[in-house]
Amino acid sequence: MGNEIALFRSFISKKGLRNTPEREEIIKEIFSSHDHFDVDELYLRLRQKGSRVSKASIYRNIPLIMESCLIREVWHEDGHMHYEHIYGHGHHCHLRCIQCGKVIEFVDQDLFEIEKRLGTKYDFEILEHRLDVIGYCSECRQHAAAAGDRS
Amino acid sequence: MGNEIALFRSFISKKGLRNTPEREEIIKEIFSSHDHFDVDELYLRLRQKGSRVSKASIYRNIPLIMESCLIREVWHEDGHMHYEHIYGHGHHCHLRCIQCGKVIEFVDQDLFEIEKRLGTKYDFEILEHRLDVIGYCSECRQHAAAAGDRS
DNA sequence: ATTATTGTTGAAACTAAATTGCAATAGGAG
């Protein structure tokens, strides 16, 4: 999978916009890792590799990368937005540890049933669902138990 | 239901904090409507009723009101956080129209099954789930169809 | 190849949400 660049290039061209080295650097850096990311992190990663791309350019290009369906917003945390890949990643939801921040991705077919049921009941044309399940992972629960904080 | 005030009062006392007229005004105003709300809106509602409570006090008290389980964060939209009642409101999820902003609250028992399944599979102690289902409501779909935008 | 058009860039200014420092005030325990 190194197709993101080509896809984004053609998306940009089709919109009558221009392919620039900055756009290439940004999209490459985003897809150089499979993790969830945020703007600041991405900016630092680019800088560390010697790129001179500005934060303004990242902020300006993220909406385009979302529009091209390569990434999407996942959650707003610590005062800023976080993103993840869509391309090459398939639909999934998140199980998150409130203590250590661990994230587990999962897919549950029943959610599509629920979606369908809701669409019928409330006469909605449903585009997507986002389920976040939050709690304590096994490590964090063990630590808490050892410390005697919770049951 | 006018019990929120008493509950918050005793929560504040138990924490060794102080009950003030500002806290009373804020909690009363929050529970004077059943709608989702944000800080600015709440501030304006208070001012219109002649309250002199500052925004800083609202920002300082919202975390306490959340800690007392009377309200919670629902979603971050238009650059700021939105909240909703928990007390007197029961757990529910949201179906939202991406076009007009309409929000429908629903409860689906299958979600608790999914929760349970995930807890077992990934060894998590689950605290809660949040499901947002987004799409177009029937009115918005009709308008779009009339305008010939989508199928 | 040259030129014209116009989208893109980095830097800096700006906006708005949320937080914090501070001096004045006021709960509430004793």
Next chain:
DNA sequence: CTCCTATTGCAATTTAGTTTCAACAATAAT
């Protein structure tokens, strides 16, 4: 009532995100 210290309003600050602007560069036309 007295004292201790939490809370308040205000203003300053911080930070995410947007916008302005002049220099630049991708692309199409000539």
